[in-house]
Amino acid sequence: MDKLLKGYSKFRKEVFPREKHNFKMLASSQAPHALFITCADSRVDPSMILQAPPGELFICKVVGNLVPAYGSAMGGVASAVEYAVTVLGVSDVIICGHSDCGAMRAFLHPEKLRSLKAVEAWLEHATTAIAVSKDHHSHLEGDAYVEALTKENIVSQLQHLRTHPSVASRMRRGNLAIHGWYYDIGEGTVSSYADDSGSFHLLDEEAVIKAVA
Ligand SMILES: [Zn+2]
Known part of the structure; x- marks a missing residue:
């Protein structure tokens, strides 16, 4: 805990004073571009990967980056989807899995899950x-x-995401895009799922930069 409290102290003394203006602007409203759903894994840090400062990403971190199909679990993930898509009006939803995922690895040894009832039930999705x-x-x-x-x-969680009425309605209108990403922790790369080929392709950062230039 000491290390975390030292981090907070540094935030208070160095980071917050430097970013005070931005935090004041963010204090009363938010307008994030995207909903980013990823695994609870400590090694996956969307803000670092996308170099996104506070206010730009609405982040939902949950074991295995699972998005239960609509109606099967009206909990935190469904709420995050509904709020981000309907109220905040994000233009994109990203579901990001990652290398060495413990939740996925657990399926190699399902017997170990028997003592983890909550995890076992959640992984049903x-x-x-x-x-x-x-x-x-x-x-x-x-x-x-x-x-x-x-x-x-x-890919499966993207299909679940489409069953959420808020998502289906905005996609029908053509003003919401959904993306499936795979983040390789050791390589620092992101691969994106392409519906037409049914496969993942490395995000070409040069092409991305040209597209937004
Ligand atoms: Zn994981």
């Missing part, structure tokens, strides 16, 4: 990804299988 992976990636082993499962899970 990845049932489709597990079934698809068993059918299509059973030739893979270890890390390669976990990566394939993690990517199938991202």
Whole structure:
């Protein structure tokens, strides 16, 4: 805890005074561009990956970056989706899985989940990804299988996301885009899911820079 409190002290003494103007502007309202749903894993830091200061990303961190299909779990994730899409009016929703995901790795040893009842119940929302992976990636082993499962899970959670009325309605109107990303922690790279090819491709940062220039 000492390390965290030292961090807070540094924030108070150095960061906040420097950014005071921005924090005053943010004190009474927010207008984030995107809803970023990713794993609770401590190594995945959306604000760092996208170099996004406070106010730009509405972040929902949850084990396994799972988005329960609408109606199956009216809890925190469904609330974050509804609020970000309907009230805040974000233009994009990103579901981001990552390498070495403990939640995905757990499926290699489901017997270990039996004593973790809450985790076991939550991971039910990845049932489709597990079934698809068993059918299509059973030739893979270890890390390669976990990566394939993690990517199938991202695709599956995008399908769940589409079942949320707020998302379906805005997508029908054409003013909301949804994205599936895979973040490789050791490489510092993001791959994006392409619907047309059904595969993940490294985000080309040069192309991204040109597109926004
Ligand atoms: Zn994870």
